[in-house]
Amino acid sequence: MDDQNKNLLIATALSFAVILVWFVLFPPPEPTVNPDTAVPAASDGTTPTIATTPDTAPGSTAVVDQTGPAAVEDAPRVPIETDRVIGSISLVGGRIDDLSLKNYRVELEQDADIVHLLNSVGSQSPYYALFGWAPGGGLTLDDVPSASTNWTVESGETLSQNSPVTLRWENPNGTVFRRTIEIDEDFMFTVTQSVENASDTAMTMAPYGLIARHGEPTDLKNFFILHEGVVAMADGTLAEIDYSDMTDFAVVPTEGARAEVTQVTESGWIGFTDHYWMTTLIPEAGTPFRQVAKYSDASNIYQTEAVQPTVTIEPGQTREVTTQLFAGAKEWETIRDYQEEGVDRFIDAIDWGWFFFLTKPIFWLLHHLNLLIGNMGWAIIGLTLIIKAVLFPLAYKSYVSMAKMKELQPEMEKIKERAGDDRQKLQQEMMEMYKKEKVNPASGCLPILLQIPIFFSLYKVIFVTLELRHAPWLGPFQDLSAPDPTSIFNVYGLLPWAAPEPGSLLALVFIGILPLLLGVSMWMQQKLNPAPTDATQAMIFAWMPWVFMFMLGGFASGLVVYWIANNTITFTQQYLIMRSQGYKPDVFGNIKSGIKRNPKTGEK
Incomplete structure (x- = not known):
C-alpha cells in the first residue's frame, strides 16, 4: 500500500468515524409536534408559587397565588398589536399572557397558523409574564397587587408602538399602583411599575418580574446540539439550564420550590429559550437583582424570576422601577441591536455551542x-x-x-x-x-x-x-x-x-x-x-x-x-x-x- 493511499485512507476513515459518532450521539431531530394536536403538560390550573422578596427583605415570605383559569379567561383584556406581534394583556394580574408572532408560521405552508408564543392559564400550555411588588416591613398581601389583582385601564386602548397602556390599582389604604407597558417595533416590552404612597407610614416592598411556564413545552426537541430551557446572564457569565436539570434542583425553603438562586451585582437577564423563540426578563443595567430559576413539583410549573432590591417609599413619595421583557423570535440582527443598546451579551442567548469561536463568524x-x-x-x-x-x-x-x-x-x-x-x-x-x-x-x-x-x-x-x-x-x-x-x-x-x-x-x-x-x-x-x-x-x-x-x-x-x-x-x-x-x-x-x-x- 503506497503512503499516499494510506494517508488518504486514514483521513477518510477518521472523518467517517467522527461523523458516525456524531450521527449516533446527535441524530437528526424528530419531527416537530404540532402544538394544536399535542397532549398538554400536566398542570393544576393555578399560577405559580411566587417567591418575590429578596433574602435581605424584612419579613420575607412567599406569595402564593391561586388564580384559576376561569378568572383569567373571563377577565377584560387590553389588545396588543404592532407590525410584528398580536395578542392581549389580561387585567387579572396585568399579565402578558397572549402573544403571537405575525411574521412566523408553524409550518412552511402560507396558510399555516402563525406562531403562538405566550398562552394564558386555561390553555393547553400556559406561558406568561407577571410583574408586581412583594410586601415587606409589616405589609400584607392585601397591600400590594398580586397575580389575581383586578387592574383597570387608566390610559390607552391598544398597546402598540408609540402607544403605551397604563394600568391602575388602589389598595384599601389609598396607595396607588400603576403599571405602564410599552412595546417597540420588534419584540421588547418596557414595563414601568410605580407606587404612590398615600398612607401616613413608610412602605417597604420589592419589585419583581417573573415568567411562568406550566409543564415542559409541547414541542420540546430534547436534542443534544440544542439548548432549550432557562438561559441567563449574570455579570458576564452565561448559564444554560435544561428543564430536566430544574427538576433536580435542591428544595429551597425560602423559595417554596426547587430553585437555583444567583445574585447579580451589575447587569444580567434571565428567561426561557426555545429552538427559535425566547422570553427574557431584563432589569435596568447597573441595578443589582436576584435571578431565580425555579421548579414546583406540586404544580409542574417552571419559573424564572428577576427580584430587585427592597425599596422604602415614604408617605407622599412616589417610586418607580423599570424592567424590560423580550418576547419574540431570536433574530440575530434584532438581538444584536438590543445588545448594542445596552443588554449585556444578549447575542449569547442564541445557542452558539462550545465552538462559538467558529459558529459566530461562520453565521456572521x-x-x-x-x-x-x-x-x-x-x-x-x-x-x-x-x-x-x-x-x-x-x-x-x-x-x-x-x-x-x-x-x-x-x-x-x-x-x-x-x-x-x-x-x-x-x-x-x-x-x-x-x-x-x-x-x-x-x-x-x-x-x-x-x-x-x-x-x-x-x-x-x-x-x-x-x-x-x-x-x-x-x-x-x-x-x-x-x-x-x-x-x-x-x-x-x-x-x-x-x-x-x-x-x-x-x-x-x-x-x-x-x-x-x-x-x-x-x-x-x-x-x-x-x-x-x-x-x-x-x-x-x-x-x-x-x-x-x-x-x-x-x-x-x-x-x-x-x-x-x-x-x-x-x-x-x-x-x-x-x-x-x-x-x-x-x-x-x-x-x-x-x-x-x-x-x-x-x-x-
Whole structure:
C-alpha cells in the first residue's frame, strides 16, 4: 500500500468515524409536534408559587397565588398589536399572557397558523409574564397587587408602538399602583411599575418580574446540539439550564420550590429559550437583582424570576422601577441591536455551542452573504467558496505533495523491493527519500481534518439559527433547515405529495436528490487516484461514498448543499493543481478500472 493511499485512507476513515459518532450521539431531530394536536403538560390550573422578596427583605415570605383559569379567561383584556406581534394583556394580574408572532408560521405552508408564543392559564400550555411588588416591613398581601389583582385601564386602548397602556390599582389604604407597558417595533416590552404612597407610614416592598411556564413545552426537541430551557446572564457569565436539570434542583425553603438562586451585582437577564423563540426578563443595567430559576413539583410549573432590591417609599413619595421583557423570535440582527443598546451579551442567548469561536463568524459571514445574494442556498455555496479560498494555501501544499508522491511512486517500489521484510530499513529509507525530495506524506490528511470542525460548526449554525428556518433555495428545497424533501416516491419533487418521514427506514432507503449528489461528488473525488491494489482497502474506498450518502441523507439539506459544494470545489482544485505539477489524473480510466473490480473484494 503506497503512503499516499494510506494517508488518504486514514483521513477518510477518521472523518467517517467522527461523523458516525456524531450521527449516533446527535441524530437528526424528530419531527416537530404540532402544538394544536399535542397532549398538554400536566398542570393544576393555578399560577405559580411566587417567591418575590429578596433574602435581605424584612419579613420575607412567599406569595402564593391561586388564580384559576376561569378568572383569567373571563377577565377584560387590553389588545396588543404592532407590525410584528398580536395578542392581549389580561387585567387579572396585568399579565402578558397572549402573544403571537405575525411574521412566523408553524409550518412552511402560507396558510399555516402563525406562531403562538405566550398562552394564558386555561390553555393547553400556559406561558406568561407577571410583574408586581412583594410586601415587606409589616405589609400584607392585601397591600400590594398580586397575580389575581383586578387592574383597570387608566390610559390607552391598544398597546402598540408609540402607544403605551397604563394600568391602575388602589389598595384599601389609598396607595396607588400603576403599571405602564410599552412595546417597540420588534419584540421588547418596557414595563414601568410605580407606587404612590398615600398612607401616613413608610412602605417597604420589592419589585419583581417573573415568567411562568406550566409543564415542559409541547414541542420540546430534547436534542443534544440544542439548548432549550432557562438561559441567563449574570455579570458576564452565561448559564444554560435544561428543564430536566430544574427538576433536580435542591428544595429551597425560602423559595417554596426547587430553585437555583444567583445574585447579580451589575447587569444580567434571565428567561426561557426555545429552538427559535425566547422570553427574557431584563432589569435596568447597573441595578443589582436576584435571578431565580425555579421548579414546583406540586404544580409542574417552571419559573424564572428577576427580584430587585427592597425599596422604602415614604408617605407622599412616589417610586418607580423599570424592567424590560423580550418576547419574540431570536433574530440575530434584532438581538444584536438590543445588545448594542445596552443588554449585556444578549447575542449569547442564541445557542452558539462550545465552538462559538467558529459558529459566530461562520453565521456572521453566512448572514451577510444571504443579505447580499438574497438566497440562503446560494449563500451557503458562497460561504463554501470563501472557506475553500481561505484554506487554499494549505490545500495547494497538500495537493502538490500528493502529485510529487505520485512521481516518486517508482522509487518507492524500488525501496520496498530492497527492504523486503525489514520494516525498519523500509521506514528509514522512505524517510530519507521524503527529506531529500521535500515531501510530507501526512500533508494529504490536513485539508480533510480541517473540514471536520467546520462541518460541525456549520451544522450547528444551520440547526439552531432562526435565519435558516424555512429558508428557501430552489425548486422543492424550500426549507434548508429540514432534510431533503425529495424521493423516488414523489419523483424527486415533481409530484405534490411528501417524501417518507425523515428518520424512517423508507427515508433512509429511498433518499433524495441531494444525498445522491453527495455520494456522486465523493465518488468522483476518489477517482482522481487509481484504486488501491490492496483488496480490503479498495473495498473500503468503493463503499465509502455510498455509506456517507445514506448517513447524511437525513441531515439538514443546507448542510448537504455545503458538503456537495465542498466536494466539487475540492475535486476541481486537486485536479488542476496536480496537473500543474506534471501529474495528470486519469479520472475516466480510474472509473473504468473501478467498474471492472468486484465491489465486495476489490479484485478485478
